[in-house]
Amino acid sequence: MELKTETLLSVADLHITFKTLAGPAKAVEGVSLGVRRGETVALVGESGCGKSVTALSFLGLLPRAAVVEQGSARLGGVELLGLDEEELRKIRGRRISMVFQEPLTSLNPVFKVGDQIGEAIRVHEAVDEDEIRRRVVTLLRDVGIPNPEERLDDYPHQLSGGQRQRVMIAMALSCNPELMIADEPTTALDVTVQAQILALMRSLQEERRMSILYITHDLGVVSQVAERVYVMYAGMIVEEGRTPTLFEDPRHPYTQGLLASLPSRGKRGRRLSSIPGHVPDPACRPAGCPFHPRCPRAMESCRGSVPTMIDLGDGHQARCLRAHESAPNPAEPGQRPADGDRRVKG
């Protein structure tokens, strides 16, 4: 396997604040992450953790109320934050493209899908209409749409949900971007169609050596697509690492809690361990470690200041004062720390 070492996207100390009637709400607090060329990276978190806002900021697509307070996001040496609209337009679609959760809201219902896919090519490249048509047909074939010559003249409502998402992906691929940001691309799809789209994205990425930043809340999906994972909680990256390492040996109590709470047939008869409480409101996040009020392993010092990322080797890092301890395993009582009973009733 080739080594993926060249960094394509590098985000450092990103802070984004929303202006609200109740005062400023910190959506993203010091996010740093990197995506290498040809790599699939997942950004995982629950609703409101700031994962989508982080991605939207790279493309200058933040809502008006959001302000990038500080930080940088560089794509192969070019600083993306603070670019004006004209400069951003050269990047969007051509170097970075985005696939959203609900294709029906991202596709224009009154234009034929062929024209919509061709639009990016028309904007970015000086080619004639015949060439555009040829390329659109190839793209539709690449994303697995049968009879692409005929589908070109269809409107979005004539396609099924899975096919619409394929069209979105074709659109995102139209100018051979270096980075594709996929924000919950399969959440609205059925299980068997989700599997088709995930397989498609994997094969496209291998063929094109494109990088993918995959934003999702679904840990099962992450384990199937991503080589590396960033776990986000309350606007911060709390853990990062290679996918197998992170799932086998999670070190942040939030990651541990998420993994332990996933139901499966194999866990039947055992009580699911759940994370007590709920995700804090961005307008009033707790001081210190943002997870401490829900954390079964919290100590007095967790309330004081936000812990730094602790390096655990091989790119595995966790933002926890107790990151050097392994996960408490309820199946083996001997390994459980004294305060490790995680069956807190919600």
Added chain:
Amino acid sequence: MIRTAATETAPILKVNDLRVHFPVRRSFLQRIRGWIKAVDGVDLEVRRSRTLGLVGESGCGKSTLARAVLGLLSASGGSVVYRGRDMTGLSEKEMRPYRREFQMIFQDPYGSLNPRMTIGQSIEEGLRTVGMERRERKARVGELLEQVGLAAANEDRYPHEFSGGQRQRAGIARALSVGPSLVICDEPISALDVSIQAQIINLLNDLQESLGLAYLFISHDLNVVGYLSHDVAVMYLGQIVEYAPAEALYAAPRHPYSKALLAAVPTIEKGREGFVRPLGGDVPSPMDPPPGCRFQGRCPLVEDRCREAPVTLEAVAPDHLVRCWKAL
């Protein structure tokens, strides 16, 4: 109510050959152009303290089935038998005494709680319909809230003041207020954050244990269904294609659709290497389904005979039914 040993083991709910067909009309003169067979000959049963999981993809008819069981949609054929009494064809008035026996928990509790009523008022409304006196009601509201893991002091708060998980708890308290024996759960955790889902799953399990509830648990999430269910029915285009104890189904699914569905579920145990070649195609429209097996268009094992004659549900083991020649 005193229950004899016989009624303990008899099914609480029995659905026989249930059909719900919707006519598709041409706009001019309202002539019937075809039928959408949303539910087409479904049999199932749910017993006390047991959970029947009902899985399938969007459009397979699982929510229509739930509505027909509750009497919210009238059946085109077949029967819904509740504790030995046929519910189909009962008038609204005749139905009323039975309504309290089966309740529903929805995906979005916002839709089932009145935004202008406090949680306490919503729950109390249920108690009033079953004829509980005012003095008792107040105490019972507090008990119900505690039972679903909310402090009794929450009764004066409005639905929008709660988080998603708390709101789902309130929705469950309301469903329990009338003392049901069967609860139909339609995707009850799909709208919740991952860290909250486990709380609600545990709560449903606890309530089943303490109250002996029977659940019909509808979901597209096979991980959740596998965790909660005793038996599982897999639905495809209005029909059950496999019906088995959960243990048997998850260990060795027999119908090609069940196999594909289980293989497509992303799980952490499978990881990046465990990715299998997915099933092709989309779920077809339930309007005028093809003669023969309904799965024929996507089935990797399809043969000529599958296109000709309808396939019936046959037992491959005691309690294990499959609608496929190849599984026999």
